[in-house]
Amino acid sequence: MIQVFAFYLFAALMLMAGALTIFARNPVHSVLWLIVAFFNAAGLMVLVGAEFIAMLLVIVYVGAVAVLFLFVVMMLNIDFAELRAGFVSYLPFGMLIALGLLAEILLGLGVWKAGPVQLSLRAAPTPADVPNIEAIGALLYTRYIFLFEMAGIVLLVAMIGAIVLTHRARGGVKSQNIDKQNRRRPGEAVVNVNQPIGQGVEL
Amino acid sequence: MTAFFQSFGIPFEAAWLLSTIIGILVIALPLMLAVAMIIYADRKIWAAMALRRGPNVVGPFGLLQSFADGLKVFLQETIIPSAANKGLFLIAPIITFTVALMAWAVVPFGAGVVLANINVGLLYILAISSLGVYGVVIAGWASNSKYPFFSAMRASAQMISYEVSIGFILICVVLWAGSFNLSVIVESQRGYYGFLNGNGFNPLLFPMAVMFLISAMAETARAPFDLTEAESELVAGYQTEYSSMAFALYWLGEYANVILMCALNAILFWGGYLPPVDWAPLYLVPGIIWLFIKILVFFFIFSWVKATVPRYRYDQLMRLGWKVFLPTSLFFVFLVSGFLMLTRYGAAS
Numbered sequence: 001m002i003q004v005f006a007f008y009l010f011a012a013l014m015l016m017a018g019a020l021t022i023f024a025r026n027p028v029h030s031v032l033w034l035i036v037a038f039f040n041a042a043g044l045m046v047l048v049g050a051e052f053i054a055m056l057l058v059i060v061y062v063g064a065v066a067v068l069f070l071f072v073v074m075m076l077n078i079d080f081a082e083l084r085a086g087f088v089s090y091l092p093f094g095m096l097i098a099l100g101l102l103a104e105i106l107l108g109l110g111v112w113k114a115g116p117v118q119l120s121l122r123a124a125p126t127p128a129d130v131p132n133i134e135a136i137g138a139l140l141y142t143r144y145i146f147l148f149e150m151a152g153i154v155l156l157v158a159m160i161g162a163i164v165l166t167h168r169a170r171g172g173v174k175s176q177n178i179d180k181q182n183r184r185r186p187g188e189a190v191v192n193v194n195q196p197i198g199q200g201v202e203l
Numbered sequence: 204m205t206a207f208f209q210s211f212g213i214p215f216e217a218a219w220l221l222s223t224i225i226g227i228l229v230i231a232l233p234l235m236l237a238v239a240m241i242i243y244a245d246r247k248i249w250a251a252m253a254l255r256r257g258p259n260v261v262g263p264f265g266l267l268q269s270f271a272d273g274l275k276v277f278l279q280e281t282i283i284p285s286a287a288n289k290g291l292f293l294i295a296p297i298i299t300f301t302v303a304l305m306a307w308a309v310v311p312f313g314a315g316v317v318l319a320n321i322n323v324g325l326l327y328i329l330a331i332s333s334l335g336v337y338g339v340v341i342a343g344w345a346s347n348s349k350y351p352f353f354s355a356m357r358a359s360a361q362m363i364s365y366e367v368s369i370g371f372i373l374i375c376v377v378l379w380a381g382s383f384n385l386s387v388i389v390e391s392q393r394g395y396y397g398f399l400n401g402n403g404f405n406p407l408l409f410p411m412a413v414m415f416l417i418s419a420m421a422e423t424a425r426a427p428f429d430l431t432e433a434e435s436e437l438v439a440g441y442q443t444e445y446s447s448m449a450f451a452l453y454w455l456g457e458y459a460n461v462i463l464m465c466a467l468n469a470i471l472f473w474g475g476y477l478p479p480v481d482w483a484p485l486y487l488v489p490g491i492i493w494l495f496i497k498i499l500v501f502f503f504i505f506s507w508v509k510a511t512v513p514r515y516r517y518d519q520l521m522r523l524g525w526k527v528f529l530p531t532s533l534f535f536v537f538l539v540s541g542f543l544m545l546t547r548y549g550a551a552s
Contacts, residue, residue, distance in 0.1 A: 002216050028344060055326035063333025067359050074344050131322045133383060
């Protein structure tokens with residue numbers, strides 16, 4: 001009963017938030033609705049017993065990715081009239097994507113109706129008493145270790161690429177060298193000068 | 204408690220709902236009281252270090268000062284700037300406050316005394332604390348004012364930076380305990396050298412405990428990392444445009460977060476509800492008392508630091524997070540997992 005109520009609550013909120021992400025006039029509101037959608041998706045994952053994926057979704061997408069989205073969108077100075085002007089020209093392309101997605105959903109429904117999916121048999125269900133962090137870890141670090149490491153290397157390459165492309169060395173920047181500061185002693189920083197009156201100091 | 208309500212003939216689901224709601228109230232209401240008293244304690248400690256008296260007028264020793272302040276704030280008018288985005292402006296403090304309370308759901312107050320004993324407890328806390336930044340960012344943007352906006356920018360960069368190193372520090376503890384469940388983590392800390400309870404006595408984890416304390420100060424934007432509300436630069440930061448209860452919600456949420464971080468430090472590194480020394484008579488004291496004592500000790504350290512350490516500059520803050528804490532904590536993940544492979548898991552493979 002509570003599960004059913006929770007499912008419909010999360011699902012309805014997620015659909016609503018997804019729709020409002022598109023319909024919101026203000027891009028900042030869009031990002032915030034997107035965050036609501038992510039959060040409800042995490043709720044749905046908890047309901048199907050995938051609590052690890054749910055927490056990762058919140059930590060990675062809500063906690064990091066969406067914050068950066070928000071960061072960028074808030075800093076942009078967006079002209080709403082200009083945004084809406086392009087609507088008609090993008091409409092056919094948008095419709096095409098929507099049709100593609102609809103076709104995929106229908107295909108998925110059809111396959112589901114047609115009978116049990118053979119693919120799902122490959123992944124043996126884990127016993128209920130094994131937490132799904134352990135279940136994922138046991139697969140990820142044994143059978144899929146190569147793919148896992150590959151994914152890591154792809155991300156590393158992408159990260160280094162982004163840094164190389166955007167990094168520019170600026171000259172004349174005074175940066176603080178904390179080691180040097182800590183090594184400094186009063187003897188080398190302060191000089192006592194006993195100067196006769198009326199003459200300048202030469203250092 | 205669910206079983207207790209079921210004994211009255213209430214069906215399981217209703218009994219579960221009832222006991223959960225009671226559990227939430229039993230945690231949240233004393234927490235609010237604790238926040239009020241800890242604000243008083245903070246001001247007293249701070250005053251003592253500055254050789255002042257601190258609040259001493261309302262009630263005996265000024266004990267009721269926080270309640271008087273609360274009442275004053277409650278009776279004030281809520282002012283919404285005309286240029287503000289009204290909905291978000293009012294939602295932001297509610298987010299901060301709610302998120303600060305949510306994380307307490309998985310904190311164990313004693314053996315088995317926990318509202319939600321989920322096996323991803325620590326990830327849940329990470330997830331919830333990563334939500335905390337939204338209250339600040341939305342407030343800064345919705346205020347439609349320069350200083351709050353700068354403050355929001357600073358806050359989001361600062362919290363993301365320190366969450367990274369906190370994540371790695373937690374990984375070390377999780378590796379050692381072998382679980383994400385906070386109760387299991389506490390129980391795994393029994394009996395260091397046969398008589399001490401707490402990961403902090405482990406030479407591999409002690410540096411992590413110190414780094415966690417510092418990162419926790421940065422994560423909760425306490426001094427010396429309170430750049431989000433640096434009064435000499437940003438007036439009051441993201442709270443500048445807030446008044447009345449909206450302002451009070453920020454205040455309460457902030458201190459609830461500080462207590463949570465102190466509790467986490469106690470649970471992850473200093474044995475949580477276990478007494479510090481593994482000696483039978485000490486177990487006669489209820490676990491919750493030990494947890495409170497540890498929380499108060501860490502809160503004293505937070506106040507002490509606030510009263511004595513000057514504020515960091517923003518580039519120094521970022522340097523500390525990315526160039527010092529991140530490599531060090533990564534190195535310790537390597538060290539701890541290497542040690543465990545050699546000693547605990549080596550035989551299995």
